[in-house]
Amino acid sequence: MQSINHFINGRYLPSASGVTFEKRSPLNNQLIASVAEGDQAEVNAAVDSARAALKGPWGRTGTDQRVAMLHAVANEITRRFDDFVAAEEADTGQPHHVIAHAFVPRGAANFKIFADIVKNVPTEAFQMDTPDGRGALNYAIRKPKGVIGVISPWNAPFLLMTWKVAPALACGNTVVVKPSEETPSTAALLGEVMNTVGVPPGVYNVVQGFGPEAAGEFITRHADVDAITFTGETRTGSAIMKAAADGIRDVSFELGGKNAGIVFADCDFDAAVDSIFRSSFMNTGQVCLGTERVYVERPVFELFVAALKLRCEAVKYGSPKDSQSNYGPLISREHQRKVLSYYARAMAEGATLVTGGGVPQVPNHLEQGAWIEPTIWTGLSESAAVVREEVFGPCCHMRPFDTEEEVLALTNDNRYGLATTVWTQDLSRAHRMAAAIEVGITWINSWFLRDLRTPFGGAKQSGIGREGGVHSLDFYTELRNVCIKL
Numbered sequence: 001m002q003s004i005n006h007f008i009n010g011r012y013l014p015s016a017s018g019v020t021f022e023k024r025s026p027l028n029n030q031l032i033a034s035v036a037e038g039d040q041a042e043v044n045a046a047v048d049s050a051r052a053a054l055k056g057p058w059g060r061t062g063t064d065q066r067v068a069m070l071h072a073v074a075n076e077i078t079r080r081f082d083d084f085v086a087a088e089e090a091d092t093g094q095p096h097h098v099i100a101h102a103f104v105p106r107g108a109a110n111f112k113i114f115a116d117i118v119k120n121v122p123t124e125a126f127q128m129d130t131p132d133g134r135g136a137l138n139y140a141i142r143k144p145k146g147v148i149g150v151i152s153p154w155n156a157p158f159l160l161m162t163w164k165v166a167p168a169l170a171c172g173n174t175v176v177v178k179p180s181e182e183t184p185s186t187a188a189l190l191g192e193v194m195n196t197v198g199v200p201p202g203v204y205n206v207v208q209g210f211g212p213e214a215a216g217e218f219i220t221r222h223a224d225v226d227a228i229t230f231t232g233e234t235r236t237g238s239a240i241m242k243a244a245a246d247g248i249r250d251v252s253f254e255l256g257g258k259n260a261g262i263v264f265a266d267c268d269f270d271a272a273v274d275s276i277f278r279s280s281f282m283n284t285g286q287v288c289l290g291t292e293r294v295y296v297e298r299p300v301f302e303l304f305v306a307a308l309k310l311r312c313e314a315v316k317y318g319s320p321k322d323s324q325s326n327y328g329p330l331i332s333r334e335h336q337r338k339v340l341s342y343y344a345r346a347m348a349e350g351a352t353l354v355t356g357g358g359v360p361q362v363p364n365h366l367e368q369g370a371w372i373e374p375t376i377w378t379g380l381s382e383s384a385a386v387v388r389e390e391v392f393g394p395c396c397h398m399r400p401f402d403t404e405e406e407v408l409a410l411t412n413d414n415r416y417g418l419a420t421t422v423w424t425q426d427l428s429r430a431h432r433m434a435a436a437i438e439v440g441i442t443w444i445n446s447w448f449l450r451d452l453r454t455p456f457g458g459a460k461q462s463g464i465g466r467e468g469g470v471h472s473l474d475f476y477t478e479l480r481n482v483c484i485k486l
């Protein structure tokens with residue numbers, strides 16, 4: 001069994017208290033790691049070391065050198081690709097192809113893209129008139145915000161953590177990261193990479209542990225943390241926002257979603273089935289951008305339901321090491337209980353079960369894992385819990401629609417506003433829909449196609465702020481204006 005420690009000031013350390021917690025495999029519930037459980041002492045040490053690095057070598061590192069170091073981090077992640085894949089597979093149990101093709105490569109890409117953006121993006125300048133006719137020049141400079149608290153979730157741990165850490169470091173900040181208690185491994189492993197490429201101690205710190213009244217909350221409440229970037233549940237975002245109010249600290253939030261997939265009858269049917277299957281069921285439905293509400297134009301509704309059902313019934317449950325498997329478990333038995341309670345609620349509220357709805361038969365050695373069937377319902381009203389609330393599991397409710405206005409109203413009638421996919425060959429309609437849907441990201445005839453230069457974030461209760469491209473610089477730097485009288 002592995003031991004996973006904090007990474008503070010360039011060193012791996014246990015908790016001062018000696019307290020640890022268990023990390024169990026989602027595949028079979030076996031104990032796979034003992035993880036140091038961080039408390040106020042570890043948070044204080046990590047924040048102090050982050051502050052010292054800012055005042056020390058990191059604060060004196062020029063942009064070129066920082067950019068080169070972050071490229072080296074990306075290259076080292078790529079060199080140690082198999083280690084990161086193995087660590088993420090152990091923590092999440094997700095299929096090898098998802099982790100090796102979608103999630104881990106993004107870790108390296110995050111470091112490269114933000115290093116390049118910081119190097120290449122100019123700041124603004126304005127010349128102005130003055131009464132004496134000599135004028136003045138204004139120009140903006142960017143300064144790191146300071147010590148950034150990074151609180152990240154378990155569903156795509158390495159991708160989501162580096163999506164915050166990379167721009168923070170590229171902008172010259174230091175970070176204190178609290179990975180999810182469910183997925184401690186890749187954040188810990190990244191410390192080795194930082195040491196190998198010579199990132200100074202204290203620039204990247206990791207405190208392992210829990211959220212409320214624990215390491216996560218202590219980071220968000222620490223007076224010397226200058227800003228907090230968080231990905232996770234909307235409810236947690238609300239708690240963190242209250243903590244950040246003390247000291248008026250800035251926040252960037254990527255929160256929950258209840259995303260709609262909208263399928264018009266004129267779409268490329270096979271491509272739409274393929275993509276909606278991925279968006280609803282990839283990563284066992286544990287994707288914030290995933291589709292849990294599917295609206296299909298009536299003429300193709302029955303066909304679409306049947307096609308998606310077939311895809312669900314063909315999944316192969318198994319461990320990442322099994323090359324035949326293409327479908328993993330949920331993150332934990334606790335999350336399995338939550339998702340199953342939604343499955344029961346859907347039936348109690350009168351759903352018609354198209355497929356799934358329970359725990360699948362898996363080989364004996366996996367029986368204790370957090371397995372769950374991909375599930376489709378029809379026939380529920382829009383007020384049903386699984387139509388309104390984020391389940392964060394492999395499930396969707398499907399409903400037919402007749403008009404563009406109707407599906408637009410259904411789509412927007414939700415407190416979340418993260419992402420939508422629209423399937424149609426009619427370009428004018430696609431543009432109309434994209435402009436009217438109240439979300440941060442609309443994909444037309446695609447899903448999860450990510451250009452890291454684009455703004456990413458949620459509308460309504462799906463988030464605050466935008467990250468990605470230059471938008472990340474707006475959060476991770478303080479933009480100052482300098483006005484020179486000429």
Ligand code: NAD
Nearest residue numbers: 152153154179180211212216217232233236254255256288
């Ligand atoms: P979560 O909110 O339970 O936990 C996220 C992180 O916050 C964990 O590290 C946890 O320990 C920590 N935490 C919990 N309470 C805290 C507190 N009071 N103070 C400080 N830290 C605290 O979320 P999760 O279950 O890990 O992740 C799933 C959720 O994340 C879903 O709602 C999903 O939609 C959302 N998510 C959103 C995006 C996005 O980009 N919008 C991306 C991925 C996941």
Ligand code: 6OD
Nearest residue numbers: 155156163287288289450
């Ligand atoms: O692609 C990204 O940058 C991103 N934040 C993806 C989020 C996935 C949610 O599960």
